Amino acid sequence: MDGIRVITCDIFGTTVDWYTGVAEQVAKLLPDVDAGSFTSQWREKYLPSMANVREGRRDWAYLDALHRESLDELLARHGLDPDEDTRGRLVRAWHRLPAWPDSVPGLAQLSGRYTTAALSNGGFALLTNLVKAAHLPFDCILSAELARNYKPDASVYRTAARLLDVEPGEVLMVAAHGWDLDGARAAGLRTAFVERPEEKGPDHPADRAEDVTADLSAGSFTELAELLSRG
Amino acid sequence: MDGIRVITCDIFGTTVDWYTGVAEQVAKLLPDVDAGSFTSQWREKYLPSMANVREGRRDWAYLDALHRESLDELLARHGLDPDEDTRGRLVRAWHRLPAWPDSVPGLAQLSGRYTTAALSNGGFALLTNLVKAAHLPFDCILSAELARNYKPDASVYRTAARLLDVEPGEVLMVAAHGWDLDGARAAGLRTAFVERPEEKGPDHPADRAEDVTADLSAGSFTELAELLSRG
Numbered sequence: 052m053d054g055i056r057v058i059t060c061d062i063f064g065t066t067v068d069w070y071t072g073v074a075e076q077v078a079k080l081l082p083d084v085d086a087g088s089f090t091s092q093w094r095e096k097y098l099p100s101m102a103n104v105r106e107g108r109r110d111w112a113y114l115d116a117l118h119r120e121s122l123d124e125l126l127a128r129h130g131l132d133p134d135e136d137t138r139g140r141l142v143r144a145w146h147r148l149p150a151w152p153d154s155v156p157g158l159a160q161l162s163g164r165y166t167t168a169a170l171s172n173g174g175f176a177l178l179t180n181l182v183k184a185a186h187l188p189f190d191c192i193l194s195a196e197l198a199r200n201y202k203p204d205a206s207v208y209r210t211a212a213r214l215l216d217v218e219p220g221e222v223l224m225v226a227a228h229g230w231d232l233d234g235a236r237a238a239g240l241r242t243a244f245v246e247r248p249e250e251k252g253p254d255h256p257a258d259r260a261e262d263v264t265a266d267l268s269a270g271s272f273t274e275l276a277e278l279l280s281r282g
Numbered sequence: 283m284d285g286i287r288v289i290t291c292d293i294f295g296t297t298v299d300w301y302t303g304v305a306e307q308v309a310k311l312l313p314d315v316d317a318g319s320f321t322s323q324w325r326e327k328y329l330p331s332m333a334n335v336r337e338g339r340r341d342w343a344y345l346d347a348l349h350r351e352s353l354d355e356l357l358a359r360h361g362l363d364p365d366e367d368t369r370g371r372l373v374r375a376w377h378r379l380p381a382w383p384d385s386v387p388g389l390a391q392l393s394g395r396y397t398t399a400a401l402s403n404g405g406f407a408l409l410t411n412l413v414k415a416a417h418l419p420f421d422c423i424l425s426a427e428l429a430r431n432y433k434p435d436a437s438v439y440r441t442a443a444r445l446l447d448v449e450p451g452e453v454l455m456v457a458a459h460g461w462d463l464d465g466a467r468a469a470g471l472r473t474a475f476v477e478r479p480e481e482k483g484p485d486h487p488a489d490r491a492e493d494v495t496a497d498l499s500a501g502s503f504t505e506l507a508e509l510l511s512r513g
Contacts (some may be wrong), residue, residue, distance in 0.1 A: 087434060176447035179397060179422045191410045191423040196445070214427070216407035 061226035074146035096121035101201040153166035157272020203234020229263040230261040243267040290401035292457035298379040306373035327352035332432040381416040388503020434465020460494040474498040
């Protein structure tokens with residue numbers, strides 16, 4: 052992996068555990084539903100909601116707005132009608148999520164050799180607050196918001212490279228999702244898969260290394276840092 | 283100072299000592315000039331070069347490009363003709379500058395209570411690299427580049443507030459320059475002056491507290507953190 056200068060990292064699922072974090076808030080705020088199942092159903096609406104923006108069927112909208120729309124649909128489907136305050140708190144469950152145990156030490160190692168950046172579909176403010184609360188040692192926050200589009204659109208990855216004044220081929224995109232790495236590769240970035248078998252909770256399979264195309268594959272950020280330090 | 287949620291900080295002169303850092307590189311790369319005087323003359327072209335962008339006389343240009351143009355003019359005025367490599371290294375002198383001694387501990391204190399962001403006319407890549415090398419503990423990097431304009435244009439301060447999802451009045455702009463705080467105030471931000479008497483070297487007076495209008499005034503980032511902790 053010669054010539055890498057910047058490491059951009061996906062956030063939801065890759066550095067933090069959205070399933071556990073969101074399901075805990077759902078259990079607290081909607082005690083009558085199966086929190087794990089509700090969380091999974093909510094996340095299933097994630098990629099389709101962003102596809103509407105990427106494919107030009109609607110104008111740019113913040114991830115918070117997309118999360119709110121998909122939450123409202125899901126609540127109606129479950130016959131639930133919580134108040135405005137509860138709906139707002141559920142949307143903000145995505146703003147504060149626990150880091151996987153290897154994320155902080157692995158990113159700290161990577162940060163010694165590379166410029167490290169968060170690069171997520173979460174908004175700039177959401178990411179700044181989430182990264183700070185989880186103590187993830189990134190050098191800067193990038194967001195799909197800065198391109199007013201969503202991953203896997205090539206503009207998001209290329210905006211990241213442009214803002215950090217490097218060529219796309221000098222950027223290594225790290226993610227736990229094959230679709231994100233496919234998008235990064237199409238934009239000219241290099242790719243590293245971090246396998247997170249628990250990402251989607253006990254009932255839904257996560258992406259596995261054998262099914263994903265990537266330049267590198269690791270089981271954690273600390274393993275990734277070790278692979279890169281071997282040169 | 284109730285209601286402050288975000289602290290945005292100017293960089294050149296406010297958190298880092300550009301005069302010492304640039305003069306050291308000038309002394310090394312242009313041994314025949316008076317390094318301090320050359321550095322001061324270079325910096326004097328800073329605000330006029332950006333005014334051309336702000337006032338629409340030219341398209342957006344990166345700070346590196348403006349620094350290069352003003353360097354080329356200055357070298358010609360001094361009858362100097364260094365090679366391309368030397369010119370590039372001089373421009374990059376602005377990418378790595380020493381922090382004032384109070385900047386790191388003061389920002390660390392502020393970061394415990396507020397979201398902290400770099401907000402400079404330096405480009406996003408320049409700031410990311412400079413902040414990392416100087417170990418300044420910001421939560422995120424913002425740059426005038428994200429508004430494709432320059433401070434003191436109101437769009438720069440308002441873009442910062444928008445990206446962090448707060449109202450302009452919830453942002454405290456910290457700077458060692460009256461013109462920056464005047465711009466921030468006009469955009470609806472609150473303002474704190476940090477006096478840096480040594481900023482422009484021994485032969486040029488820096489902005490002094492008695493001449494600057496600001497909501498707060500301090501002699502260092504640690505003093506500012508203390509003033510804010512008093513409520």
